[in-house]
Amino acid sequence: MDRVKTSALSGAEIVVRCLQEEAVDYVFGYPGGAVLFIYDALFKQDKVKHVLVRHEQGAVHAADGYSRSSQKVGVALVTSGPGVTNAVTGIATAYMDSIPLVVITGQVPTHAIGLDAFQECDTVGITRPIVKHNMLVKDVKDLASAMKKAFHIATTGRPGPVVVDIPKDVTAAVTEFNYPDTIQMRSYNPVRKGHAGQIRKAVQLLSEAERPMIYTGGGVILSDASELLRELVKLTGFPCTNTLMGLGAYPATDRQFLGMPGMHGTYECNNAMQHSDVLLAIGARFDDRVIGNPAHFASNPRKIIHIDIDPSSISKRVKVDVPIVGNIPDVLDELVKLLRAAPKPDISAWWKRIEEWRAKDCLKYDRNSKIIKPQFVLEKLYEVTKGDAFVTSDVGQHQMWAAQFYKFDKPRRWINSGGLGTMGFGLPAAMGVQLVNPGATVACVTGESSIQMCLQELSTCKQYRLPIKIVNLNNKYMGMVRQWQQFFHGNRYSESYMDALPDFVKLAEGYGHRGILVDKPADVEPALREAFANKKELYFLDFITDQTENVYPMIPGGKGNTEMILSEEL
Amino acid sequence: MRHLISILVENEAGALSRIAGLFSARGYNIESLTVAPTEDASMSRMTIVTSGSDDVVEQITKQLNKLIDVVKVVDLSEAEHIERELMLIKVRAGQKEREDMKRMADIFRGRIIDVSDNTYTIELTGDGRKLDAFIQALDQGAIIETVRTGTSGIGRGNRVLRV
Numbered sequence: 024m025d026r027v028k029t030s031a032l033s034g035a036e037i038v039v040r041c042l043q044e045e046a047v048d049y050v051f052g053y054p055g056g057a058v059l060f061i062y063d064a065l066f067k068q069d070k071v072k073h074v075l076v077r078h079e080q081g082a083v084h085a086a087d088g089y090s091r092s093s094q095k096v097g098v099a100l101v102t103s104g105p106g107v108t109n110a111v112t113g114i115a116t117a118y119m120d121s122i123p124l125v126v127i128t129g130q131v132p133t134h135a136i137g138l139d140a141f142q143e144c145d146t147v148g149i150t151r152p153i154v155k156h157n158m159l160v161k162d163v164k165d166l167a168s169a170m171k172k173a174f175h176i177a178t179t180g181r182p183g184p185v186v187v188d189i190p191k192d193v194t195a196a197v198t199e200f201n202y203p204d205t206i207q208m209r210s211y212n213p214v215r216k217g218h219a220g221q222i223r224k225a226v227q228l229l230s231e232a233e234r235p236m237i238y239t240g241g242g243v244i245l246s247d248a249s250e251l252l253r254e255l256v257k258l259t260g261f262p263c264t265n266t267l268m269g270l271g272a273y274p275a276t277d278r279q280f281l282g283m284p285g286m287h288g289t290y291e292c293n294n295a296m297q298h299s300d301v302l303l304a305i306g307a308r309f310d311d312r313v314i315g316n317p318a319h320f321a322s323n324p325r326k327i328i329h330i331d332i333d334p335s336s337i338s339k340r341v342k343v344d345v346p347i348v349g350n351i352p353d354v355l356d357e358l359v360k361l362l363r364a365a366p367k368p369d370i371s372a373w374w375k376r377i378e379e380w381r382a383k384d385c386l387k388y389d390r391n392s393k394i395i396k397p398q399f400v401l402e403k404l405y406e407v408t409k410g411d412a413f414v415t416s417d418v419g420q421h422q423m424w425a426a427q428f429y430k431f432d433k434p435r436r437w438i439n440s441g442g443l444g445t446m447g448f449g450l451p452a453a454m455g456v457q458l459v460n461p462g463a464t465v466a467c468v469t470g471e472s473s474i475q476m477c478l479q480e481l482s483t484c485k486q487y488r489l490p491i492k493i494v495n496l497n498n499k500y501m502g503m504v505r506q507w508q509q510f511f512h513g514n515r516y517s518e519s520y521m522d523a524l525p526d527f528v529k530l531a532e533g534y535g536h537r538g539i540l541v542d543k544p545a546d547v548e549p550a551l552r553e554a555f556a557n558k559k560e561l562y563f564l565d566f567i568t569d570q571t572e573n574v575y576p577m578i579p580g581g582k583g584n585t586e587m588i589l590s591e592e593l
Numbered sequence: 594m595r596h597l598i599s600i601l602v603e604n605e606a607g608a609l610s611r612i613a614g615l616f617s618a619r620g621y622n623i624e625s626l627t628v629a630p631t632e633d634a635s636m637s638r639m640t641i642v643t644s645g646s647d648d649v650v651e652q653i654t655k656q657l658n659k660l661i662d663v664v665k666v667v668d669l670s671e672a673e674h675i676e677r678e679l680m681l682i683k684v685r686a687g688q689k690e691r692e693d694m695k696r697m698a699d700i701f702r703g704r705i706i707d708v709s710d711n712t713y714t715i716e717l718t719g720d721g722r723k724l725d726a727f728i729q730a731l732d733q734g735a736i737i738e739t740v741r742t743g744t745s746g747i748g749r750g751n752r753v754l755r756v
Contacts, residue, residue: 147607152618156661159606176661209756210603210664335655338648 034163034194035060038127041170042071044202047098049074049089049458051082055102056142057129060194074458074487077479079106081451083113084477087122088452091438092413093459094247096178097122102129103191104142107149112445114184115153119442120268121245123182125173126154132192133161146188155183163196168203175206180213181333182245213332217349222357224345225328228301230365234373235261236299238284241268241441242306242331242351249273249434251355252305258362260370262377264292266307268441271431276410281377282386285313286578287423290385293576293584295377297323304329306351309341310442317341319583330354385576386427387592394569395544397421397496400551401428404466404494407551412464413438413456417449417473420502423574425468447476450493454480457489464492464555471497471565472521481534484561492554493563495527498570506573510588531563542567595624596650597669597676597746599754600639603662604630611660612639621645621653625678625743636664636756640676640745642721665754673749679716680724681706683738684731686713694735701727712737720744 032040038061042050051074054062065073076082079101086097097117101110107128117124131140147159156176160169166189173185229235237259243252249272256263256279263273264284273280282289284296296302296314302325307313314320317340328345329337337346347354388398401424404412414429415438416422422439431437438456440448453467474495484491496502504519528538537560541550547566554562575590602608609628616623624642631638643653650668657666669676682703686694687710698705698715701723707714717727721744728739748754 148610151607151611151614208661211661333659335652335659339652 030200031197032200033060033064033197034166034189035064037163037166037198037200038170038189038194039064039068039071040200041167041202042098043068045096045174047071047096050098050100051076051085051089051455052100053079053082053102053106055106055129057103057106057131057191058100058194060191061100061127061129061189073100074454074483076451076483078477079109080113080447081454081477081480081483083110083124083126084116084445084448084451085455085458086124086126087113087117087455088415088438089455089459090122090124091452092435092456094435095459096174097124097455098127099124100127102142103131103146104144106142107144107146111149111153112447114150114186116440116443116445116448117184118153118155120241120440121182122184123177124184125170125177126184126186128186128188129194130159130188130190133190134192136190146186150186153184154186155181157186157188159188159190160193161190163193163198166193166198167201168206171203171206172208176211180211214348215350215353217330217347217354217357219357221345221347222354222361225303225347225358226361226365228326228328228345229259229303229362230368232301232368233370234298234300235259235303235368235370236295236301237261237263237303237305238266238296238307239263239269239272239305240266240307243269243272244434246306246332246351247434248306248351248355251352251359255355255359255362258359260367261303262295262374264288264296266313266441267426267439269307270426270437271434274432275430276432281381283426284584286315287427287574287576289427290383290576290587290589291377291380293578293587294380297584298376299325301326301328305355306331308336308339311340314341315578315584315586316581319586322583383593385589385593387590388572389592392544392569395542395547395566397424397498397566397568397572398428399544400494400496400547400566400568401425401468403548403551404468405429407548407555408464408466412436412466413453413460415439415449415453415456415465415467417469417476418444418446419470419473420506420572420574421468421470421473421496423503424496446473449473450477450484450491451480453491454483454487454489457491458487462558466492466494468494468496470502471495471499471524471527472501481531481536481561485535488559489561490557490559491561493561495563495565496568497524497527497565498568498572499524500570503574509573510577510579527563527565531561536561536563538563538565540565540567594646594650595642595644595670597674597744598641598643598654598657599667599669599746600641600657601631601664601754601756602637602639603664604635604637605662608637608662611662612641612657615656615660616641616643619652619656621649627743627745633756640743642744664756667748667754669746669748672752674746674752675749676720676744676746677718678721678724678744679718679742680727681714681716681740682728682736683712683714685711685735685737687711690735697730701730703727
């Protein structure tokens with residue numbers, strides 16, 4: 024271990040020095056008793072800037088959005104007890120989507136641990152199932168190496184959140200500060216290179232395929248392999264799909280892109296997934312929202328090649344023929360090299376079938392509606408922002424429409440909670456996105472229900488002058504819940520109606536922002552233009568949309584990928 | 594199918610709860626779990642007896658390997674191995690039963706390690722089935738208390754699990 028030697032520092036100063044060493048520019052947090060020394064150390068320096076959120080959940084989501092949109096690790100700082108329990112949803116959200124975060128949590132002093140002290144909770148125990156790793160640092164001498172480990176573990180292999188729990192007395196204790204340059208762990212050595220023999224097998228299968236399909240997920244975004252993916256798709260001429268977590272890895276405006284797969288994926292994509300004879304999965308995990316019923320999915324025999332950094336993702340839900348464990352860019356690099364020399368299969372008949380499926384135009388909706396259609400708002404959002412915005416979302420119908428209608432051509436532009444499905448994610452995530460991409464256009468697509476889950480962050484947006492544009496698709500329903508109740512629960516809309524909604528325009532104004540109520544289709548574009556032309560202020564655009572609109576296509580739970588419910592428009 | 598999984602794990606606080614937590618969170622069975630430090634005090638060795646289909650057991654070993662504190666994992670039941678469990682059993686041994694009970698312990702190669710006026714405490718080592726058989730062989734009314742350690746295992750011959 025190489026060590027940089029400096030003078031004696033307090034634990035709190037060590038924490039801050041470690042953040043400086045890791046070139047952390049923003050920490051999202053909320054102070055409290057157990058972290059007072061750390062806040063004091065932050066106060067005495069100006070390299071690491073602190074963003075004061077209004078609720079700890081917002082801190083973690085903001086750090087998460089910061090990371091997703093920048094490739095950097097996100098850092099959050101919260102106090103013990105309720106600070107931690109409030110942060111739990113944020114940590115679990117990041118864990119499900121493999122986002123590298125370091126979450127520093129205060130803890131009661133070591134002598135008080137286990138005695139039900141004020142604001143004490145078992146942080147390591149509570150967060151254990153929702154972190155890549157966590158640790159309680161009981162000795163100030165271990166603090167610097169624990170911080171180094173946290174950053175190392177969070178960012179390498181399959182990324183994920185790491186919690187470092189630091190008792191208050193440890194932040195006060197003093198020791199020599201030695202920040203290791205590197206860290207060696209005998210129990211943790213993620214692979215990089217893929218197995219050469221397996222890659223050759225993959226090339227063999229791909230060069231003989233009649234109905235190939237490339238299916239990629241969040242792993243391609245996280246490993247920054249989008250360029251290589253584009254090269255691969257262009258080289259092969261194969262059709263390609265990106266999951267909800269993978270949108271933007273391949274340009275959505277390209278013809279070889281078939282849209283998103285899964286529960287609300289396109290007709291052409293789900294059919295191509297089902298009828299392919301060789302499926303190349305890259306950094307995707309065949310989750311239940313993507314493949315539907317696994318037995319139905321497996322009913323069509325096809326060869327599956329699966330590239331992933333995490334061995335446990337392979338053959339978890341679907342049996343894989345050619346597993347390749349490795350870092351995606353390393354593996355794709357090899358794969359592309361070999362494919363250049365391999366024969367190219369003739370797949371014109373396959374493309375013909377795909378074009379027939381595509382001709383179904385499965386995302387069609389009523390464009391002559393007198394009531395604002397949510398899809399229309401998203402199409403206009405795409406036009407007005409020229410497809411170049413960072414778009415965060417909450418969870419529900421608006422999320423699916425955004426994924427379907429905003430054509431992402433670049434990676435790290437689409438920021439959403441895919442795995443955990445956390446309502447309330449969108450606004451705080453947008454704060455992180457805006458801070459790490461100053462000057463960029465950031466839209467938060469949300470609904471009247473989701474936005475109310477972390478609404479308090481409007482205040483943070485004001486404090487840090489974040490000119491986020493909130494696109495609120497207001498149908499006065501928890502739309503996705505309502506949709507399921509319509510389809511599967513006999514139109515009994517149990518508790519899904521959002522009554523007593525605030526006047527969102529006044530609410531935004533109350534926080535010092537701007538708001539516009541839009542209730543006519545003709546007003547959609549002008550409102551968007553006004554909002555996005557303003558680079559200084561946050562706009563809350565409250566679009567009153569069709570209450571009965573549903574997201575199509577839809578694969579009902581337990582059904583197969585080709586058993587889609589299609590829009591009545593078709 | 595029954596599997597015997599051996600794990601080398603960093604001797605860190607909370608390592609046991611990570612492993613136990615993984616099994617409960619993902620719905621895997623634990624029949625028994627034993628753990629103690631090895632000759633290298635920085636590491637513990639754990640033996641978990643579990644059951645599940647091949648797919649499930651493959652996931653169990655992958656998920657275990659994914660835990661940061663886990664150094665190595667091996668499914669001992671994939672090849673020749675030895676397994677042992679220790680049982681301490683307290684039985685009724687008054688004047689009438691004393692001789693029979695001593696003979697029974699001898700047959701199973703148990704050792705009497707504590708004696709009182711009306712009890713014996715017998716120490717018995719073997720694989721789980723042998724311990725079961727001993728319990729079966731006793732008059733059920735004679736058993737006062739049993740405690741078992743759970744199974745420990747090691748590979749045969751040159752098969753070793755170490756760093």
